[in-house]
Amino acid sequence: MPELRKDPVLGRWIIISKERSKRPTDFPVEKPRSGGGFCPLCPGNESFTPPEVWSAKSDENGAEGDGSGWMVRVVPNKFPALIIEGDLAKEGVGLYDKMNGIGAHEVIVESPDHEESFSDLPARKMQFVLRAYRERILDLEKDLRFQYVLVFKNHGKAAGASLEHSHSQLIALPILPRMIVSELDGAKSYYSYKERCLFCDIIRQEMQQDVRVVCQNERFIVITPFAPRTPFEMWVLPKHHQSSYCLQSDEELYDLACIFGEALQRLTACIPNVPYNFVLHTEPLRSGGTEYFHWHFEIVPKLTSIAGFEWGSGFYINPLPPEEAATFLRKSLEK
């Protein structure tokens, strides 16, 4: 019997079609082809990107500015979806509404090594990437035109990556994205009913039931959510209530790097070369610490196709129950 499940945050329903249940090896993954040739994100080619807006230098090497010696480097996107200069010029056109496409679009180069993927980064290196996210959000927060900064990653061609060199992106937006509005609404309505954070309650229940927990450390937990959109979808959450990603100390970011890396290694062990996206959902800029929202990463492997039904309904069909996905992920690093 297939099952309908409701995402407790968004109210989005999904179909778990157990009859079509699959093993990790049933998901075909295209082998990545090495592009070869010139890479604008590699050390030595810094002049091919716009000037950097943030970087982390290695300790041994004191190189400055756009020179080499960086471990992580943030630069404006050369082909931005939104542009930084100008004002919003909000305008109505008959019954329609529009505004200028003002925003920031930046690229976080995660490693100087062209071959090193995000999931392979040792925690002390991944920590710098996670720090870059925090520092860039804090900086863009000062620009009062922006309401939200969305940090995301496309890994693998099928997941939308156009450059091979490992990188993530952020887009600062002048309006709250619909998905964030829905999450905030869902979380707020639960809070006003229960006086408790919905995500804290989810974590508590997941730790008790222990059927969808993938891995955890003292500060963080990784689960397959109750109503996942895709096989092997995972959420990474801080165990203790924290509304904004930016409230984290460097020490906490190190612990986050450990568990985030482990989650992705488990995923990759299940499905080699898996294309995936991840996004950071944190509270809107300048919210000042809400009681009801709880930041988290959502990792969404690209293994199923979005077709007419999903487009038309906002409903997803997922052939793999999250309990089975969690079992595969828990066992995946056993020798």
Next chain:
Amino acid sequence: MPELRKDPVLGRWIIISKERSKRPTDFPVEKPRSGGGFCPLCPGNESFTPPEVWSAKSDENGAEGDGSGWMVRVVPNKFPALIIEGDLAKEGVGLYDKMNGIGAHEVIVESPDHEESFSDLPARKMQFVLRAYRERILDLEKDLRFQYVLVFKNHGKAAGASLEHSHSQLIALPILPRMIVSELDGAKSYYSYKERCLFCDIIRQEMQQDVRVVCQNERFIVITPFAPRTPFEMWVLPKHHQSSYCLQSDEELYDLACIFGEALQRLTACIPNVPYNFVLHTEPLRSGGTEYFHWHFEIVPKLTSIAGFEWGSGFYINPLPPEEAATFLRKSLEK
């Protein structure tokens, strides 16, 4: 300067990134490969599908039941996402909600001819497909377990089609899909403010401005919407207010077939072999004719990829302004 535009129905914002603006030939389309071999949807192979639930027979040929002689044939999906037998058994699991995956999942075989695509169907044949949608919704409406029937089509492998033989599908659902709820909410809130149907107002404005109209006849209009998710997205709407698709007469369905076919031929002339999805949005079952909702088809070509940003935000980036798409589509059938 890129532009942010708000969909007036859903409140969903999209980015029109004009700087990345493209011509139809800039969208790479994979050539379809003919699968060859056995086709369960071809005449003569009727016994390889579950027994038909509806069919239209050709006039000349009086064959009955599952024999050949059909023009359009509706059968239960052999691998359904939801199943028809059982009750919903709604249940809470701690803070989560679930129910049995009860529903209907049917396949509408659009032609006996394996090679004939939906957009190639002459109006008198396409009318039978459109009639099948109406008849199946009317029949499934009698089942009080269902709240909605979503009709959709996946054309081309990239758009999720798994069989080559031209077909569409429907899924009857025990709950209202989130996308429909959002459309109803948006339309209802506009109506309560203005006392007018939002879609009727859109049609009036589009006909006046005449920059996003693709084609029209006496009863129907095809537009590229103001805030399209993808290049060449089109909406097909009845010009006069009508909340339910099922209220249409056979004569109206013939006119719809003419304009629907023309819209798809224009699309295919712009981008040969274009993969696309379409969905029918009509009022929920047993609504009895709302003043505020207006049924329509949404045609969504699969030309851009859904990556981390779209997943995380519900925001779409579209490189082609709908005014330019409309111009290409209007000129596409000129010799």
